[in-house]
Amino acid sequence: MSDQTQPSHRESHLKGGFETRAIHAGYEPDPTTGAVIPPIYATSTYKQDGVGGLRGGYEYSRSANPTRTALEGALASVEEGERGFAFASGLAAEDTLVRATCRPGDHVVLPNDAYGGTFRLFDKVEQAWGIEHTPAPVTDVDAVRAAIRPGQTRLVWLETPTNPLLNIGDIEALAAVAHDAGALLVVDNTFASPYLQQPLVLGADVVVHSTTKYVGGHSDVVGGALVVRDLDLADKVTFHQNAIGAVPGPFDCFLTHRGLKTLGVRMDRHCDNAEAVVEFLAGHPGVVEVIYPGLPEHPGHAIASRQMKRYGGMVAFRAAGGEAQALAVCERAEVFTLGESLGGVESLIEHPGRMTHASVAGTELEVPADLVRLSVGIETVDDLLADLDRALG
Protein backbone atom coordinates (compact mmCIF):
# COMPACT_ATOMS: atom_id res chain seq x y z
CA MET A 1 0.00 0.00 0.00
CA SER A 2 1.18 3.55 -0.58
CA ASP A 3 2.48 5.56 2.36
CA GLN A 4 -0.49 7.88 2.22
CA THR A 5 -3.39 5.46 2.30
CA GLN A 6 -4.83 3.17 4.92
CA PRO A 7 -7.69 0.68 4.89
CA SER A 8 -10.89 2.69 4.94
CA HIS A 9 -12.56 3.77 8.16
CA ARG A 10 -15.95 3.99 6.50
CA GLU A 11 -17.70 2.59 9.57
CA SER A 12 -16.25 5.36 11.73
CA HIS A 13 -18.91 7.63 10.31
CA LEU A 14 -21.66 5.40 11.68
CA LYS A 15 -24.40 7.51 13.23
CA GLY A 16 -25.97 7.06 16.63
CA GLY A 17 -25.35 7.85 20.25
CA PHE A 18 -22.02 7.57 22.00
CA GLU A 19 -22.52 4.05 23.34
CA THR A 20 -23.81 2.76 19.99
CA ARG A 21 -20.73 4.09 18.25
CA ALA A 22 -18.38 2.84 20.99
CA ILE A 23 -19.80 -0.65 20.46
CA HIS A 24 -20.32 -0.76 16.68
CA ALA A 25 -18.11 1.77 14.90
CA GLY A 26 -15.00 0.57 13.14
CA TYR A 27 -16.12 -2.97 12.45
CA GLU A 28 -18.86 -4.92 10.75
CA PRO A 29 -19.36 -8.62 11.52
CA ASP A 30 -16.79 -10.64 9.62
CA PRO A 31 -18.18 -11.43 6.14
CA THR A 32 -16.88 -15.03 6.22
CA THR A 33 -17.72 -16.15 9.75
CA GLY A 34 -20.05 -13.49 11.13
CA ALA A 35 -17.73 -12.96 14.12
CA VAL A 36 -19.26 -10.01 15.96
CA ILE A 37 -15.96 -8.99 17.55
CA PRO A 38 -12.86 -8.13 15.51
CA PRO A 39 -10.60 -11.21 15.47
CA ILE A 40 -7.03 -10.87 16.76
CA TYR A 41 -5.19 -10.87 13.44
CA ALA A 42 -1.85 -12.23 14.65
CA THR A 43 -0.15 -11.81 11.30
CA SER A 44 2.73 -9.64 10.20
CA THR A 45 2.11 -9.91 6.45
CA TYR A 46 -0.64 -10.57 3.91
CA LYS A 47 -0.85 -12.65 0.71
CA GLN A 48 -1.05 -10.49 -2.40
CA ASP A 49 -3.22 -11.40 -5.37
CA GLY A 50 -0.48 -10.72 -7.91
CA VAL A 51 2.22 -8.12 -7.27
CA GLY A 52 0.62 -5.13 -5.55
CA GLY A 53 -2.79 -6.87 -5.44
CA LEU A 54 -3.59 -6.06 -1.82
CA ARG A 55 -6.75 -7.38 -0.19
CA GLY A 56 -8.45 -4.46 1.55
CA GLY A 57 -5.24 -2.41 1.49
CA TYR A 58 -3.35 -4.72 3.88
CA GLU A 59 0.32 -5.23 3.08
CA TYR A 60 2.35 -5.39 6.32
CA SER A 61 1.16 -5.05 9.93
CA ARG A 62 3.29 -2.01 10.84
CA SER A 63 1.34 -0.12 8.16
CA ALA A 64 -2.04 -1.61 9.01
CA ASN A 65 -3.60 -4.63 10.71
CA PRO A 66 -7.36 -5.34 10.71
CA THR A 67 -7.58 -5.57 14.52
CA ARG A 68 -5.96 -2.13 14.70
CA THR A 69 -8.10 -0.73 11.89
CA ALA A 70 -11.24 -1.64 13.88
CA LEU A 71 -9.94 0.11 17.01
CA GLU A 72 -8.84 3.18 15.04
CA GLY A 73 -12.26 3.50 13.40
CA ALA A 74 -14.00 3.28 16.77
CA LEU A 75 -11.66 5.87 18.32
CA ALA A 76 -12.31 8.30 15.45
CA SER A 77 -16.05 7.84 15.87
CA VAL A 78 -16.24 8.34 19.65
CA GLU A 79 -14.11 11.49 19.43
CA GLU A 80 -16.18 12.82 16.48
CA GLY A 81 -13.01 12.96 14.39
CA GLU A 82 -12.22 12.00 10.82
CA ARG A 83 -9.37 9.59 11.49
CA GLY A 84 -8.05 7.72 14.51
CA PHE A 85 -4.57 6.25 15.04
CA ALA A 86 -3.49 3.72 17.66
CA PHE A 87 0.00 3.68 19.15
CA ALA A 88 2.06 1.51 21.50
CA SER A 89 1.64 4.07 24.32
CA GLY A 90 0.36 7.57 24.96
CA LEU A 91 3.91 8.93 24.75
CA ALA A 92 4.50 7.14 21.44
CA ALA A 93 1.38 8.90 20.09
CA GLU A 94 2.69 12.26 21.34
CA ASP A 95 6.16 11.80 19.85
CA THR A 96 4.68 10.79 16.48
CA LEU A 97 2.44 13.86 16.49
CA VAL A 98 5.37 16.18 17.23
CA ARG A 99 7.43 14.69 14.41
CA ALA A 100 4.48 14.94 12.01
CA THR A 101 3.85 18.62 12.79
CA CYS A 102 7.09 20.26 13.99
CA ARG A 103 10.56 20.86 12.57
CA PRO A 104 13.77 22.08 14.26
CA GLY A 105 13.29 25.71 15.30
CA ASP A 106 9.56 25.30 15.94
CA HIS A 107 7.96 25.98 19.29
CA VAL A 108 5.23 24.42 21.44
CA VAL A 109 3.24 25.92 24.35
CA LEU A 110 2.77 23.33 27.11
CA PRO A 111 0.58 23.29 30.23
CA ASN A 112 2.72 24.34 33.20
CA ASP A 113 1.28 21.32 35.01
CA ALA A 114 1.47 18.89 32.07
CA TYR A 115 1.56 15.16 32.69
CA GLY A 116 5.14 14.49 33.84
CA GLY A 117 5.94 12.15 30.96
CA THR A 118 4.74 14.74 28.43
CA PHE A 119 6.91 17.41 30.04
CA ARG A 120 9.90 15.06 30.04
CA LEU A 121 9.33 14.20 26.36
CA PHE A 122 9.53 17.88 25.37
CA ASP A 123 12.21 18.88 27.88
CA LYS A 124 14.63 15.99 27.47
CA VAL A 125 13.88 14.56 24.00
CA GLU A 126 12.20 16.98 21.57
CA GLN A 127 14.31 19.92 22.79
CA ALA A 128 17.48 18.07 21.80
CA TRP A 129 16.07 17.97 18.24
CA GLY A 130 15.51 21.73 18.19
CA ILE A 131 11.85 21.90 19.24
CA GLU A 132 11.47 24.50 21.95
CA HIS A 133 8.69 24.79 24.54
CA THR A 134 7.24 27.32 26.97
CA PRO A 135 5.05 26.29 29.92
CA ALA A 136 1.89 28.31 30.62
CA PRO A 137 -1.07 27.79 32.98
CA VAL A 138 -4.06 26.20 31.18
CA THR A 139 -6.43 28.27 33.34
CA ASP A 140 -5.13 31.60 31.97
CA VAL A 141 -6.00 32.27 28.30
CA ASP A 142 -3.95 35.50 28.25
CA ALA A 143 -0.88 33.72 29.60
CA VAL A 144 -1.18 31.06 26.88
CA ARG A 145 -1.54 33.81 24.24
CA ALA A 146 1.53 35.57 25.63
CA ALA A 147 3.56 32.34 25.51
CA ILE A 148 2.94 31.93 21.77
CA ARG A 149 5.81 32.95 19.48
CA PRO A 150 4.19 34.22 16.27
CA GLY A 151 5.36 32.30 13.22
CA GLN A 152 7.26 29.79 15.37
CA THR A 153 4.61 28.16 17.58
CA ARG A 154 3.11 25.12 15.83
CA LEU A 155 1.25 23.48 18.72
CA VAL A 156 -0.67 24.73 21.73
CA TRP A 157 -0.92 21.74 24.05
CA LEU A 158 -3.77 21.47 26.53
CA GLU A 159 -4.70 19.01 29.25
CA THR A 160 -8.03 19.47 30.98
CA PRO A 161 -8.59 18.43 33.73
CA THR A 162 -4.89 18.46 34.68
CA ASN A 163 -3.05 16.11 36.97
CA PRO A 164 -3.18 16.09 40.00
CA LEU A 165 -4.75 19.49 40.78
CA LEU A 166 -7.60 19.07 38.24
CA ASN A 167 -7.22 22.53 36.71
CA ILE A 168 -9.60 23.27 33.85
CA GLY A 169 -8.68 24.92 30.53
CA ASP A 170 -11.26 26.47 28.21
CA ILE A 171 -11.00 24.38 25.01
CA GLU A 172 -13.03 26.76 22.82
CA ALA A 173 -11.13 29.88 23.93
CA LEU A 174 -7.73 28.21 23.60
CA ALA A 175 -8.61 26.86 20.14
CA ALA A 176 -9.29 30.45 19.04
CA VAL A 177 -5.98 31.63 20.54
CA ALA A 178 -4.05 28.83 18.79
CA HIS A 179 -5.79 29.39 15.45
CA ASP A 180 -5.19 33.16 15.57
CA ALA A 181 -1.47 32.34 15.68
CA GLY A 182 -1.66 29.70 12.93
CA ALA A 183 -1.02 26.92 15.46
CA LEU A 184 -2.93 23.70 16.17
CA LEU A 185 -4.70 23.07 19.47
CA VAL A 186 -3.81 19.62 20.81
CA VAL A 187 -5.93 18.32 23.71
CA ASP A 188 -4.78 15.42 25.88
CA ASN A 189 -8.23 14.02 26.71
CA THR A 190 -6.98 11.17 28.91
CA PHE A 191 -8.49 12.39 32.21
CA ALA A 192 -11.96 13.19 30.83
CA SER A 193 -12.26 10.40 28.24
CA PRO A 194 -14.30 10.90 25.05
CA TYR A 195 -17.48 10.05 26.96
CA LEU A 196 -17.24 13.18 29.10
CA GLN A 197 -15.56 15.61 26.70
CA GLN A 198 -15.11 15.83 22.93
CA PRO A 199 -12.46 18.48 22.21
CA LEU A 200 -12.68 18.24 18.39
CA VAL A 201 -16.31 19.41 18.55
CA LEU A 202 -15.12 22.43 20.59
CA GLY A 203 -12.53 23.46 17.99
CA ALA A 204 -9.43 21.41 18.88
CA ASP A 205 -7.43 19.98 15.98
CA VAL A 206 -5.95 16.89 17.59
CA VAL A 207 -6.98 14.71 20.53
CA VAL A 208 -4.30 12.68 22.31
CA HIS A 209 -5.03 9.75 24.61
CA SER A 210 -3.18 7.47 26.88
CA THR A 211 -5.66 4.64 26.23
CA THR A 212 -3.84 2.91 29.11
CA LYS A 213 -6.22 4.83 31.39
CA TYR A 214 -10.02 5.15 30.99
CA VAL A 215 -10.34 3.94 27.37
CA GLY A 216 -8.67 0.58 28.11
CA GLY A 217 -10.11 0.86 31.60
CA HIS A 218 -8.92 -2.43 33.11
CA SER A 219 -5.25 -1.73 33.90
CA ASP A 220 -4.20 -4.56 31.62
CA VAL A 221 -2.76 -2.84 28.54
CA VAL A 222 -0.59 0.18 27.66
CA GLY A 223 -1.58 2.17 24.58
CA GLY A 224 -2.06 5.58 23.02
CA ALA A 225 -4.12 7.29 20.35
CA LEU A 226 -4.40 10.36 18.15
CA VAL A 227 -7.66 11.51 16.57
CA VAL A 228 -7.72 14.32 14.01
CA ARG A 229 -10.32 16.23 11.98
CA ASP A 230 -8.25 17.46 9.05
CA LEU A 231 -7.46 14.97 6.28
CA ASP A 232 -4.12 16.57 5.33
CA LEU A 233 -2.99 16.26 8.93
CA ALA A 234 -4.35 12.68 8.93
CA ASP A 235 -2.11 11.90 5.93
CA LYS A 236 0.94 13.26 7.75
CA VAL A 237 0.12 11.18 10.84
CA THR A 238 -0.48 8.09 8.68
CA PHE A 239 2.93 8.54 7.08
CA HIS A 240 4.72 9.04 10.42
CA GLN A 241 2.84 6.24 12.20
CA ASN A 242 4.16 3.85 9.56
CA ALA A 243 7.58 5.46 9.10
CA ILE A 244 8.34 5.58 12.86
CA GLY A 245 6.54 2.34 13.71
CA ALA A 246 5.50 2.85 17.35
CA VAL A 247 2.36 0.78 16.77
CA PRO A 248 0.45 -1.55 19.11
CA GLY A 249 0.18 -5.25 18.31
CA PRO A 250 -3.17 -6.90 17.58
CA PHE A 251 -3.57 -8.32 21.11
CA ASP A 252 -3.17 -4.84 22.61
CA CYS A 253 -5.63 -3.41 20.07
CA PHE A 254 -8.16 -6.11 20.95
CA LEU A 255 -7.97 -5.35 24.69
CA THR A 256 -8.19 -1.59 24.16
CA HIS A 257 -11.16 -1.95 21.82
CA ARG A 258 -12.93 -4.26 24.29
CA GLY A 259 -12.44 -1.62 26.97
CA LEU A 260 -13.78 1.16 24.75
CA LYS A 261 -17.10 -0.67 24.27
CA THR A 262 -18.00 -0.26 27.96
CA LEU A 263 -16.52 3.23 28.44
CA GLY A 264 -19.92 4.93 28.81
CA VAL A 265 -21.27 2.72 31.58
CA ARG A 266 -17.92 2.67 33.37
CA MET A 267 -17.56 6.46 33.26
CA ASP A 268 -21.04 6.99 34.67
CA ARG A 269 -20.17 4.72 37.60
CA HIS A 270 -16.74 6.37 38.03
CA CYS A 271 -18.56 9.73 38.23
CA ASP A 272 -21.29 8.44 40.62
CA ASN A 273 -18.67 7.00 42.96
CA ALA A 274 -16.41 10.07 42.72
CA GLU A 275 -19.33 12.35 43.62
CA ALA A 276 -20.10 10.22 46.69
CA VAL A 277 -16.42 10.23 47.69
CA VAL A 278 -16.26 14.03 47.27
CA GLU A 279 -19.33 14.51 49.46
CA PHE A 280 -17.92 12.21 52.11
CA LEU A 281 -14.48 13.86 52.14
CA ALA A 282 -15.97 17.38 52.22
CA GLY A 283 -17.67 16.51 55.51
CA HIS A 284 -14.68 14.76 57.09
CA PRO A 285 -12.65 16.55 59.82
CA GLY A 286 -9.44 14.93 58.57
CA VAL A 287 -9.70 16.77 55.24
CA VAL A 288 -9.01 20.50 54.75
CA GLU A 289 -9.80 20.79 51.04
CA VAL A 290 -11.37 18.62 48.37
CA ILE A 291 -10.39 19.33 44.77
CA TYR A 292 -12.97 18.26 42.17
CA PRO A 293 -14.22 20.25 39.14
CA GLY A 294 -17.79 19.28 40.04
CA LEU A 295 -17.66 21.39 43.21
CA PRO A 296 -19.17 24.88 42.71
CA GLU A 297 -16.18 26.43 44.54
CA HIS A 298 -13.66 24.84 42.12
CA PRO A 299 -12.23 27.73 40.03
CA GLY A 300 -12.82 25.83 36.78
CA HIS A 301 -16.35 24.70 37.65
CA ALA A 302 -18.20 26.96 35.18
CA ILE A 303 -15.99 26.00 32.24
CA ALA A 304 -16.05 22.32 33.18
CA SER A 305 -19.87 22.47 33.30
CA ARG A 306 -19.90 23.86 29.75
CA GLN A 307 -17.46 21.46 28.15
CA MET A 308 -17.79 18.22 30.15
CA LYS A 309 -20.81 15.96 30.45
CA ARG A 310 -19.85 15.12 34.05
CA TYR A 311 -16.72 15.74 36.11
CA GLY A 312 -14.90 12.41 36.01
CA GLY A 313 -13.43 9.90 38.42
CA MET A 314 -10.32 11.75 39.61
CA VAL A 315 -10.43 13.42 43.04
CA ALA A 316 -7.69 15.10 45.08
CA PHE A 317 -7.75 16.21 48.69
CA ARG A 318 -5.48 17.78 51.29
CA ALA A 319 -5.11 16.05 54.63
CA ALA A 320 -5.62 18.11 57.80
CA GLY A 321 -2.66 16.37 59.44
CA GLY A 322 -0.21 17.46 56.73
CA GLU A 323 2.20 15.22 54.85
CA ALA A 324 2.41 12.62 57.62
CA GLN A 325 -1.34 12.07 57.56
CA ALA A 326 -1.44 12.09 53.74
CA LEU A 327 1.17 9.33 53.67
CA ALA A 328 -0.61 7.39 56.43
CA VAL A 329 -3.93 7.51 54.55
CA CYS A 330 -2.23 6.13 51.43
CA GLU A 331 -0.68 3.32 53.44
CA ARG A 332 -3.79 2.43 55.50
CA ALA A 333 -6.22 2.25 52.57
CA GLU A 334 -7.07 -1.28 51.49
CA VAL A 335 -9.82 -1.16 48.87
CA PHE A 336 -8.01 1.82 47.33
CA THR A 337 -4.79 0.21 46.09
CA LEU A 338 -1.60 2.22 46.60
CA GLY A 339 -0.24 2.76 43.11
CA GLU A 340 0.36 5.09 40.18
CA SER A 341 -1.73 5.27 36.99
CA LEU A 342 -5.49 5.82 36.88
CA GLY A 343 -8.69 5.12 35.02
CA GLY A 344 -9.05 1.41 35.72
CA VAL A 345 -12.06 -0.32 37.29
CA GLU A 346 -10.16 -0.60 40.60
CA SER A 347 -9.72 2.39 42.90
CA LEU A 348 -6.18 3.67 43.31
CA ILE A 349 -4.67 6.04 45.88
CA GLU A 350 -1.33 7.82 45.71
CA HIS A 351 0.75 10.61 47.21
CA PRO A 352 1.70 12.83 44.23
CA GLY A 353 4.50 14.63 46.13
CA ARG A 354 6.41 11.38 46.74
CA MET A 355 5.16 9.33 43.76
CA THR A 356 3.86 10.64 40.40
CA HIS A 357 5.16 14.17 40.92
CA ALA A 358 8.37 13.50 42.88
CA SER A 359 10.45 14.66 39.90
CA VAL A 360 8.96 18.19 39.98
CA ALA A 361 9.80 18.82 43.67
CA GLY A 362 11.52 22.18 44.05
CA THR A 363 10.16 23.53 40.73
CA GLU A 364 7.11 25.73 40.07
CA LEU A 365 5.21 22.48 39.41
CA GLU A 366 5.70 21.22 42.96
CA VAL A 367 2.46 19.91 44.47
CA PRO A 368 1.42 20.34 48.14
CA ALA A 369 2.94 17.71 50.46
CA ASP A 370 -0.44 17.09 52.13
CA LEU A 371 -2.11 16.19 48.80
CA VAL A 372 -3.62 12.75 48.15
CA ARG A 373 -4.87 11.73 44.68
CA LEU A 374 -7.64 9.20 44.14
CA SER A 375 -8.62 7.41 40.96
CA VAL A 376 -12.10 6.41 42.07
CA GLY A 377 -13.00 3.01 40.64
CA ILE A 378 -16.30 1.26 40.12
CA GLU A 379 -16.40 -0.95 43.23
CA THR A 380 -19.39 -0.84 45.60
CA VAL A 381 -19.43 2.76 46.77
CA ASP A 382 -20.09 1.96 50.46
CA ASP A 383 -16.88 -0.08 50.54
CA LEU A 384 -14.95 2.88 49.12
CA LEU A 385 -16.37 5.28 51.72
CA ALA A 386 -15.74 2.85 54.61
CA ASP A 387 -12.16 2.35 53.38
CA LEU A 388 -11.47 6.10 53.30
CA ASP A 389 -13.09 6.55 56.70
CA ARG A 390 -10.83 3.90 58.21
CA ALA A 391 -7.74 5.21 56.40
CA LEU A 392 -8.37 8.79 57.57
CA GLY A 393 -8.47 7.48 61.14
Ligand SMILES: *Cc1c(COP(=O)(O)O)cnc(C)c1O
Ligand atom coordinates in the same frame (compact mmCIF):
# COMPACT_ATOMS: atom_id res chain seq x y z
C1 LIG B 1 -0.48 8.28 31.36
C2 LIG B 1 -0.63 9.58 30.64
C3 LIG B 1 0.10 9.86 29.47
C4 LIG B 1 1.15 8.92 28.91
O1 LIG B 1 0.60 7.75 28.42
P1 LIG B 1 1.35 6.32 28.43
O2 LIG B 1 0.30 5.41 27.89
O3 LIG B 1 1.74 6.04 29.86
O4 LIG B 1 2.54 6.47 27.54
C5 LIG B 1 -0.14 11.06 28.83
N1 LIG B 1 -1.02 11.96 29.32
C6 LIG B 1 -1.72 11.73 30.45
C7 LIG B 1 -2.68 12.76 30.94
C8 LIG B 1 -1.55 10.54 31.15
O5 LIG B 1 -2.25 10.33 32.28
